Amino acid sequence: MTTTPTDGPERLPVATGRVTGRDLLARCRRYPGTALAAVLVALAASACGLVAPWTLGVLVDRIDDLPGGPAPGTGDAVAGVLPLVAVMAGAALAAGVLTWVGGVLIARLGERVLADLREDLMNRAVRIPPTTLERIGAGDLLTRTGDDVKLVAAAFTGLIPLVVAALFTLGLTLVGLGLLDWRLALAGATALPVYVLALRWYLPRAAARYAQARAAVSDRSQAMLGSLSGLPTVRAYGVHDEHLAAVRGGSERAFALSNGVFRMFSGWAGWMNRAECIGLAAVLVVGFLLVRADVVTVGATTAAALYFHRLFNPLALLMVTFDDVQEAGVALARLVGVTRMAAAAVPVDPATPVGGALELRELTHRYGDGPPVLNGISLTVAPGERVALVGASGAGKTTVAAIATGLVRATGGRVTVGGAPLDRIAPDDVARHIALVSQEVHVFAGTVRDNVALAVPAGTPVDDGRVEAALAAVGLAGWVATLPAGLDTVIGETAHPVSPAVAQQIALARVLLMDPPIVVLDEATAEAGSAGARDLEDAAQAVVRGRTALVVAHRLTQAAAADRIVVLDRGSIVEQGSHDELRGRGGRYADLWADWTGTR
Numbered sequence: 065m066t067t068t069p070t071d072g073p074e075r076l077p078v079a080t081g082r083v084t085g086r087d088l089l090a091r092c093r094r095y096p097g098t099a100l101a102a103v104l105v106a107l108a109a110s111a112c113g114l115v116a117p118w119t120l121g122v123l124v125d126r127i128d129d130l131p132g133g134p135a136p137g138t139g140d141a142v143a144g145v146l147p148l149v150a151v152m153a154g155a156a157l158a159a160g161v162l163t164w165v166g167g168v169l170i171a172r173l174g175e176r177v178l179a180d181l182r183e184d185l186m187n188r189a190v191r192i193p194p195t196t197l198e199r200i201g202a203g204d205l206l207t208r209t210g211d212d213v214k215l216v217a218a219a220f221t222g223l224i225p226l227v228v229a230a231l232f233t234l235g236l237t238l239v240g241l242g243l244l245d246w247r248l249a250l251a252g253a254t255a256l257p258v259y260v261l262a263l264r265w266y267l268p269r270a271a272a273r274y275a276q277a278r279a280a281v282s283d284r285s286q287a288m289l290g291s292l293s294g295l296p297t298v299r300a301y302g303v304h305d306e307h308l309a310a311v312r313g314g315s316e317r318a319f320a321l322s323n324g325v326f327r328m329f330s331g332w333a334g335w336m337n338r339a340e341c342i343g344l345a346a347v348l349v350v351g352f353l354l355v356r357a358d359v360v361t362v363g364a365t366t367a368a369a370l371y372f373h374r375l376f377n378p379l380a381l382l383m384v385t386f387d388d389v390q391e392a393g394v395a396l397a398r399l400v401g402v403t404r405m406a407a408a409a410v411p412v413d414p415a416t417p418v419g420g421a422l423e424l425r426e427l428t429h430r431y432g433d434g435p436p437v438l439n440g441i442s443l444t445v446a447p448g449e450r451v452a453l454v455g456a457s458g459a460g461k462t463t464v465a466a467i468a469t470g471l472v473r474a475t476g477g478r479v480t481v482g483g484a485p486l487d488r489i490a491p492d493d494v495a496r497h498i499a500l501v502s503q504e505v506h507v508f509a510g511t512v513r514d515n516v517a518l519a520v521p522a523g524t525p526v527d528d529g530r531v532e533a534a535l536a537a538v539g540l541a542g543w544v545a546t547l548p549a550g551l552d553t554v555i556g557e558t559a560h561p562v563s564p565a566v567a568q569q570i571a572l573a574r575v576l577l578m579d580p581p582i583v584v585l586d587e588a589t590a591e592a593g594s595a596g597a598r599d600l601e602d603a604a605q606a607v608v609r610g611r612t613a614l615v616v617a618h619r620l621t622q623a624a625a626a627d628r629i630v631v632l633d634r635g636s637i638v639e640q641g642s643h644d645e646l647r648g649r650g651g652r653y654a655d656l657w658a659d660w661t662g663t664r
């Protein structure tokens with residue numbers, strides 16, 4: 065592998081607002097039936113809400129038109145009122161039902177869009193070149209596949225139906241007001257300047273204050289957690305008062321900021337009320353003048369005033385949820401950003417790996433500007449051979465494993481996989497030919513089936529029998545049998561949490577399904593002698609069988625079973641041979657073995 069300079073800090077891309085909007089629209093268009101039905105039903109629900117004010121206006125006119133003026137209670141009046149009341153009740157009922165149906169349809173559409181987005185995200189995420197991932201750190205990607213997906217999912221089911229309904233209600237009510245009488249609509253518009261001024265005052269301050277309040281709350285939690293987790297030290301040094309003062313200070317700051325946010329919100333709400341009051345007064349005054357001039361009826365003025373009043377609930381909802389909508393929008397932009405990342409560069413002069421040989425030549429490496437951690441490692445693993453890498457912590461074992469699989473680019477040297485230089489193999493071919501099970505295995509939120517079939521290229525059908533066989537081979541048949549929905553059980557932090565050992569066995573099952581000729585195992589250490597360690601060892605055996613294997617032996621029993629043991633010390637190979645040879649030699653391995661077995 066040739067030398068590659070380490071680039072500066074890099075981040076996963078975030079889509080712009082326009083790209084995110086277009087992406088969302090395009091995804092909704094994939095479900096035209098549901099999308100159209102959701103829009104029509106939400107529109108119908110909002111339209112039903114317009115009926116009551118209009119009917120009240122008609123009612124007022126009817127009563128006004130009765131001979132001798134308004135005289136409620138007479139037979140005529142009752143006969144005129146009842147059908148209108150029935151219309152109002154019907155419209156209210158229809159509005160309720162349609163709002164509910166609209167919400168369900170939007171949520172359903174959202175779930176489908178999110179499922180597609182999540183699939184695209186995972187497809188893209190697993191193809192991010194390891195060297196890119198190493199530079200940006202996996203944290204950003206994990207936040208996107210975890211927290212951001214959760215945030216968008218919650219918005220689709222809770223926030224978006226409310227916001228869509230508010231927008232439709234706002235739009236239709238404005239249209240209704242305009243249709244009633246343009247002069248009354250214009251009178252209502254006098255509220256606009258106050259409203260706009262209040263917004264201009266509130267919006268820039270709100271975002272900053274909310275952020276400060278949130279930061280203060282996390283500081284307070286941090287101070288509390290710090291004191292609680294360090295309780296023995298706090299006790300030992302008698303520094304209770306300092307810690308209590310820090311927690312109290314954090315609480316006071318959080319309280320003051322939350323209070324400030326609340327006061328600001330109340331101030332803004334007060335201005336909203338003033339805007340409403342001014343607009344309503346203007347509608348009534350203009351209505352009075354127009355009625356006196358016989359241009360509009362009392363009923364029309366009543367309906368206009370009610371329509372005007374109706375504008376303020378959706379407006380308030382849009383304002384209150386503004387922050388959350390923005391947050392969900394940012395999360396969506398972060399997800400879309402990843403799905404639109406350019407595919408990993410395919411080498412200009414690609415080479416195809418054939419067979420199971422793995423060769424490392426003169427590997428040197430340093431992380432960033434740090435000291436050298438590998439000093440010219442050369443190692444050939446023959447097809448079907450099982451080589452164990454051992455060495456003290458920090459000797460460089462994980463670095464070798466990561467370089468051999470292309471996860472980390474060595475600063476010097478060459479890796480050849482199946483006879484082809486690693487940097488000339490197309491990324492998908494690398495994954496098919498050499499697999500790494502690292503210490504950081506991750507269970508993605510999804511079904512057991514999807515988690516095991518994760519590495520199988522998209523579009524390749526995966527038979528349940530193969531998934532079950534892979535799970536059985538790594539000792540998880542019994543575990544699957546205990547799951548409520550078998551392979552369909554959704555696992556992951558929020559659904560059905562799995563233990564670290566099971567997560568590792570799932571990672572091993574993934575490799576079995578991929579069936580690469582070469583495997584590199586750098587699993588997390590399990591406590592020696594524990595049932596978990598035995599299960600993991602059996603699972604690793606199943607994966608290694610019939611393949612070329614480079615195993616970072618955190619448990620020396622793994623090394624004892626290998627064809628050859630390579631001992632690393634401070635970035636260099638210091639010994640090689642079989643278990644018996646190396647023990648007999650009385651060198652570095654013999655020392656490690658004595659430490660491991662407690663026979664020194």
Ligand SMILES: Nc1ncnc2c1ncn2[C@@H]1O[C@H](COP(=O)(O)OP(=O)(O)OP(=O)(O)O)[C@@H](O)[C@H]1O
Pocket residue numbers: 431434437455456457458459460461462463464
């Ligand atoms: N991402 C990194 N950035 C900077 N230094 C690193 C990084 N990863 C490892 N190192 C350093 O490189 C050296 C080799 O680490 P490596 O993890 O390869 O050793 P190891 O033999 O696998 O140790 P262990 O058994 O504890 O996992 C260590 O000094 C370590 O501190």
